[in-house]
Amino acid sequence: MAAARPIGSASDDKRIACRRILPRAFYSRPVLTVARSVIGKLLVSESADGVTRGRIVESEAYRGPTDRAAHSFGGRRTARTEAMFGPPGHAYVFFVYGMHWHFNLVTGRTGEPHAVLVRAVEPVDGTALIAARRGIDGDIRNLANGPGKLCKAFAIDGNDYAVDLCKAGRLYIVDGPPPKKIGRSERIGVDYAGAWARKKWRFFDADSPFVSRARNAYGAQRKGSPP
DNA sequence: TGAATGATTTACT
């Protein structure tokens, strides 16, 4: 095995471009498995203004129809959630808070409304373009360390709804090494889901400074005083 | 037809 190399060099870029696109078999596994396994993989976005690549460092699993935090809870199948019920390896993209897009990977078997929310990415290639899209410069850790930021950084929106991630095109994910240590925590922003919000279905690279809410280094943080 | 709300981010006190 090759020794660890810094990511982002020109030669490394060439190497990344040759990596295999994750096959549908990667996605057609239990949603928690996919959420954990996708940490370290590379998200690739190709658009008219250029190619951007980023290492996925944070994810969350949503397992409808039983998971109260999932949009597909109770088997709710609407125009919005339709992609979650479709075949694995496709994108579930939705709009929230009147201004932010979120990007998910559909997992499991067709008909099982399971998805993995990609919450944070470490910019690897096309950083200047990402910074321009985000309208900020300075600390690159802030470019894609959140689900909404990430979509803006990689130009993901409703046009990418249900796109097939298993073939080269607008959006796909290529193989990459897993991190040294994966942290776990409760999912963020789903307090309305009661007990389901307390499940530790958030996964992240414990050593990455590019995860959202960086203070939870090892996922041990708990807010408040649970029973 | 209308009202409530959200898998967030940003700016401000």
Next chain:
DNA sequence: GTAAATCATTCAA
């Protein structure tokens, strides 16, 4: 720490 921004989706009527 708090609050504003801002609208598609959802559900009730």
